[in-house]
Amino acid sequence: MAGGNPLLRDFSRTGAQGAQPSTPQYGQSPYGAGYGRPQPGYGQYGQGGYAPSPENLDALYNAPAAGTNQTGRMTYDDVIMRTATVLGAVILGALAGWAFPVLVLPGLVVGLVLGLVNAFKRQPSPGLILAYGLFEGMFLGGISRAFEGMYPGIVVQAVLGTIAVFVSVLVLFRSGKLRASGRATRIFMVALMAYALFGLVNLGAVLLFGFNIRTDSPLGPWLGLAIGAIAILLAAYSFVLDFENIKHGVATGVPQKMAWSAAFGLTVTLVWTYIEILRILAIIREMTSE
Numbered sequence: 001m002a003g004g005n006p007l008l009r010d011f012s013r014t015g016a017q018g019a020q021p022s023t024p025q026y027g028q029s030p031y032g033a034g035y036g037r038p039q040p041g042y043g044q045y046g047q048g049g050y051a052p053s054p055e056n057l058d059a060l061y062n063a064p065a066a067g068t069n070q071t072g073r074m075t076y077d078d079v080i081m082r083t084a085t086v087l088g089a090v091i092l093g094a095l096a097g098w099a100f101p102v103l104v105l106p107g108l109v110v111g112l113v114l115g116l117v118n119a120f121k122r123q124p125s126p127g128l129i130l131a132y133g134l135f136e137g138m139f140l141g142g143i144s145r146a147f148e149g150m151y152p153g154i155v156v157q158a159v160l161g162t163i164a165v166f167v168s169v170l171v172l173f174r175s176g177k178l179r180a181s182g183r184a185t186r187i188f189m190v191a192l193m194a195y196a197l198f199g200l201v202n203l204g205a206v207l208l209f210g211f212n213i214r215t216d217s218p219l220g221p222w223l224g225l226a227i228g229a230i231a232i233l234l235a236a237y238s239f240v241l242d243f244e245n246i247k248h249g250v251a252t253g254v255p256q257k258m259a260w261s262a263a264f265g266l267t268v269t270l271v272w273t274y275i276e277i278l279r280i281l282a283i284i285r286e287m288t289s290e
Helices: 006-016 054-062 076-099 101-120 126-150 155-172 180-211 220-251 258-289
Strands: none
Touching: 076 101, 076 126, 076 220, 101 126, 101 258, 126 155, 126 180, 126 258, 155 220, 155 258, 180 220, 220 258
């Protein structure tokens, strides 16, 4: 019965050891001195407050196991709270970027740098993660205002679309119908690198020549829609990887501070999904207005 409670096992071992007569050391007493007399404490286990009372034994047996908050391990609640905190920083930055569009450029540059720093740090830094959320929000607020000026109502649609993608993937993941696999993850990584390379080339073409490959190519806006759809599929699988990492972290008892890393990963994927949906909606609006 004592095997069910480590504290009680330690106590039992300590008590059992304390109950043994002490062995006289060489040179401390004549051989046989005191033989037949009880040694100090011998046979007195349970006196002087050394043994637990029946009530204490019952309390030890019935005591619940230490919770994750007591052991410092990450929980789902930790991830939810940290993610809500980072998204709060994103919202604050977005309000600032919406009010002052000049913050778009510093938000883009600093947000990108902080995103890379946080992605490669071995240990999460709450301050850097919150700073990333703030600057990334500035960028989102500025471009959202620009898109809203051209296509009224598009921001609300993009937010609702992002929530729909997130909730759909979460429900499918919780039901067990959507899981990550080694092969799918390898394909995802290759596709992600190809997408990142395309994004850099397209950005250079826009800055140097004013040519947007997504919409100005011979294929017209259909290429942009296809690339946007692929990007959303990649973002959806990124959510799956985020959920798998969180599930594995909780199951294996990773340190509580790793909830910040999980929150950072979810925030990055949410921001990416929002931007891609915003682009797709803008292309659709442009096509329907012609």
